[in-house]
Amino acid sequence: MLNDKFTELNHKYNAFDYYKEKLDVNFLEFTLEELGLPTANELYKQTLKIVDEIGGIKGWQRDNKESKKYKGFSICMNPNGDEHLQGPHASLGHPELNWAYSRINNPNPPWETDRDTYYDTYGFSTVHPVVKKHYGKLLDSVDLLPTRSRVMWAYPGHEQSWHIDEVLWSAIRFNIPLVTEPSYILEIDGKDDYDNSLTLTKHLEVGKAYMWNTRIKHRVRDTGGGTKPRIHIVAAFIPWFEKDGIDWKPNKYFGVQPMDMIKSKMIFPYAP
Ligand SMILES: O=C(O)CCC(=O)C(=O)O
Numbered sequence: 001m002l003n004d005k006f007t008e009l010n011h012k013y014n015a016f017d018y019y020k021e022k023l024d025v026n027f028l029e030f031t032l033e034e035l036g037l038p039t040a041n042e043l044y045k046q047t048l049k050i051v052d053e054i055g056g057i058k059g060w061q062r063d064n065k066e067s068k069k070y071k072g073f074s075i076c077m078n079p080n081g082d083e084h085l086q087g088p089h090a091s092l093g094h095p096e097l098n099w100a101y102s103r104i105n106n107p108n109p110p111w112e113t114d115r116d117t118y119y120d121t122y123g124f125s126t127v128h129p130v131v132k133k134h135y136g137k138l139l140d141s142v143d144l145l146p147t148r149s150r151v152m153w154a155y156p157g158h159e160q161s162w163h164i165d166e167v168l169w170s171a172i173r174f175n176i177p178l179v180t181e182p183s184y185i186l187e188i189d190g191k192d193d194y195d196n197s198l199t200l201t202k203h204l205e206v207g208k209a210y211m212w213n214t215r216i217k218h219r220v221r222d223t224g225g226g227t228k229p230r231i232h233i234v235a236a237f238i239p240w241f242e243k244d245g246i247d248w249k250p251n252k253y254f255g256v257q258p259m260d261m262i263k264s265k266m267i268f269p270y271a272p
């Protein structure tokens with residue numbers, strides 16, 4: 001049953017009515033400096049401290065199996081979720097997950113209702129305390145609530161499956177490379193539900209931050225020759241809602257187009 005927090009808020013505030021389906025840009029690239037974010041070097045050092053304190057990274061989980069080529073830790077957790085969802089690997093798949101693709105296409109979801117399960121995106125809006133301690137500066141430099149966010153290690157030979165992520169008025173995703181090699185690439189190819197289309201093959205560089213229309217199919221992979229893991233922050237932020245005690249309400253950006261929130265830099269308080 002679709003009773004996750006975003007679905008509830010979307011209905012209650014008719015959020016979709018404010019969303020402009022046609023995008024004039026589907027891919028954005030900035031230097032970290034332009035957005036007022038910490039340097040990649042600072043972020044990398046903080047990342048290593050987090051890994052040390054949480055006891056290491058873990059593979060992406062599904063069907064009680066763990067990936068050996070795609071690992072990491074979770075920035076966010078759900079204090080009202082099960083044991084996995086309360087831990088430092090909460091948003092890297094789930095042992096009971098039985099489906100690689102979106103919840104909406106899953107013919108046999110492992111959970112009867114979505115609220116506070118792995119499928120509840122806004123359930124992931126609490127930052128893990130160890131992450132908060134070291135990523136404070138990064139999190140303060142975006143004026144939005146993070147959710148379902150992680151730091152991912154892709155190993156040589158990794159090939160992510162083609163996929164799409166949340167609708168943009170539910171979550172906007174930032175991709176921040178910390179360590180990479182030229183053989184690791186991002187591929188985007190196709191159209192979203194509203195006919196916005198993009199075809200792109202690109203190596204993502206350290207020192208930059210990227211955002212794209214993640215409703216268009218995309219994947220990352222090693223084209224061959226990778227010698228060390230690629231480490232990227234993959235952080236999602238909630239564009240239009242914020243917490244209000246135990247409930248939620250529209251935030252001050254409600255109705256501003258998610259791509260415009262980024263392009264104008266209005267959500268980056270330290271942007272020069
Ligand atoms: O860079 C990664 O590891 C994940 C890329 C991706 O699928 C995303 O940012 O949505």
Ligand SMILES: [Fe+2]
Pocket residue numbers: 163164165214218
């Ligand atoms: Fe993605």
